[in-house]
Amino acid sequence: MQKVEVQLGERSYTISISDNFQGLAAELANCRQVVIISNPTVAPLYLQSVQQLFVGCTTQHFLLPDGEAYKTLSSFEQVMEFLLQQRMSRDVLLVALGGGVIGDLTGFVAACYQRGVPFLQIPTTLLSQVDSSVGGKTAVNHPLGKNMIGAFKQPAQVLINTAVLSTLPAREFAAGMAEVIKYALIADAEFFSWLEQKQQLIQQQHAATLAEMIRYCCQMKADIVSRDETEQGERALLNLGHTFGHAIEAYLGYGEWLHGEAVAVGMVMAAELALSRGDLQAAELARINALLLAFSLPVKPPAGMHIRDFMPYMKTDKKVKNGSMRFVLPTAFGATAVVDNVTETELFRVFADGNN
Structure with a gap:
C-alpha cells in the first residue's frame, strides 16, 4: 500500500494505491447509501468486487454507455433522474468506477445533487489513475468545447488498484502514458529520463514499476493542486498539450481519438x-x-x-483570458510556463497547412 495526501484543509483526502481491492477496503470511511456509477465494459469485470468493499451498506449501481461521446448533459440528467427516483438523500456516497469519463461525470453529479454529496474515485484506466481522478475537476462536454460545463468538486478518497490495468486495452494504456509523459515535460527532466530507461518494464506492466510511476504522478499533481486548487496560476501547467488536444477531440467528434492520443499530439505541437x-x-x-x-x-x-481548423476551438478554450489565447509551452526541457503572447500569425507560420 502506498499513499499520497492531497492537502486542502477540510477538503483534504488520501490517494491509496494497492494491487488489489481487498487492500483498499480498509481505507474506506463511514458506510452509508452507496450508488456505484460505471459502464458495461468495466462493470462485468469489477462491479462485484467493489460492491464487496461496502459490506453493510445499501448498494445500488447505475450504468452509462462507454465512451467519451456519452460525457454529456444528457448522461448527467440520466444519473440525476436515477438518484431522484431512488429517493437518495444527502447521505448518499457516489462511487465512480471507471475511467475519466465516468469519474468526471460522477464528480459533476456529486457537485450538483442536492447542492453537493460526497463521492469516491475508483479509477480503472491508467489515464484516470495518474491524472483525472485527482484534483477535483469535474465536467461534461459540449459540441462547442470539451469540459466547458462543470465544477470543482474534490473526491472524498481515491482508491487505485493497479491490477486492473492488466485488462486495459493496449490503446487505452498508451493513452494514459501520454499524461504520464506530460508530467515529466512540465517540471522534471529526470523523470523523463527515467521513463526512457524504464519503457520496456512499463510496456510489460511490471507491477513495482507501474506503482512507482503512478505514485510519482499522483504526488506531483497532489502538490500542485494543494497550492492552486482552482487553477488560478500554477495548476494551468497541467494543461500542457490540452489546448491543441481538446481542439482535435472537438473537431473529430468526441470519441474518435482517445483523450491521451489528442494530448500527445498537443504536446508535440506545443514543443514545436x-x-x-x-x-x-x-x-x-x-x-x-x-x-x-x-x-x-x-x-x-x-x-x-x-491549423485553421484548430482556431475556433482554441479561441473558446478555458485558458482564454481577456480575449487572448494562452498556451502552456515548454520554456526548457522539463520546464513550462503559461504564455499569452502567441499570435495567430505565429501559429500559421509554425503550423503552415501541409507542414504540420
Whole structure:
C-alpha cells in the first residue's frame, strides 16, 4: 500500500494505491447509501468486487454507455433522474468506477445533487489513475468545447488498484502514458529520463514499476493542486498539450481519438512552437517524439486537420483570458510556463497547412 495526501484543509483526502481491492477496503470511511456509477465494459469485470468493499451498506449501481461521446448533459440528467427516483438523500456516497469519463461525470453529479454529496474515485484506466481522478475537476462536454460545463468538486478518497490495468486495452494504456509523459515535460527532466530507461518494464506492466510511476504522478499533481486548487496560476501547467488536444477531440467528434492520443499530439505541437521560439532544442523535440512513438502514440494531427481548423476551438478554450489565447509551452526541457503572447500569425507560420 502506498499513499499520497492531497492537502486542502477540510477538503483534504488520501490517494491509496494497492494491487488489489481487498487492500483498499480498509481505507474506506463511514458506510452509508452507496450508488456505484460505471459502464458495461468495466462493470462485468469489477462491479462485484467493489460492491464487496461496502459490506453493510445499501448498494445500488447505475450504468452509462462507454465512451467519451456519452460525457454529456444528457448522461448527467440520466444519473440525476436515477438518484431522484431512488429517493437518495444527502447521505448518499457516489462511487465512480471507471475511467475519466465516468469519474468526471460522477464528480459533476456529486457537485450538483442536492447542492453537493460526497463521492469516491475508483479509477480503472491508467489515464484516470495518474491524472483525472485527482484534483477535483469535474465536467461534461459540449459540441462547442470539451469540459466547458462543470465544477470543482474534490473526491472524498481515491482508491487505485493497479491490477486492473492488466485488462486495459493496449490503446487505452498508451493513452494514459501520454499524461504520464506530460508530467515529466512540465517540471522534471529526470523523470523523463527515467521513463526512457524504464519503457520496456512499463510496456510489460511490471507491477513495482507501474506503482512507482503512478505514485510519482499522483504526488506531483497532489502538490500542485494543494497550492492552486482552482487553477488560478500554477495548476494551468497541467494543461500542457490540452489546448491543441481538446481542439482535435472537438473537431473529430468526441470519441474518435482517445483523450491521451489528442494530448500527445498537443504536446508535440506545443514543443514545436517552443522550438520555433528558441526555448527547446531540436534534439529535445526528437526525444519527445521518440518516447511518444515508443508507446504507440500519434505525434501528428489527424489527416486533413490544419491549423485553421484548430482556431475556433482554441479561441473558446478555458485558458482564454481577456480575449487572448494562452498556451502552456515548454520554456526548457522539463520546464513550462503559461504564455499569452502567441499570435495567430505565429501559429500559421509554425503550423503552415501541409507542414504540420
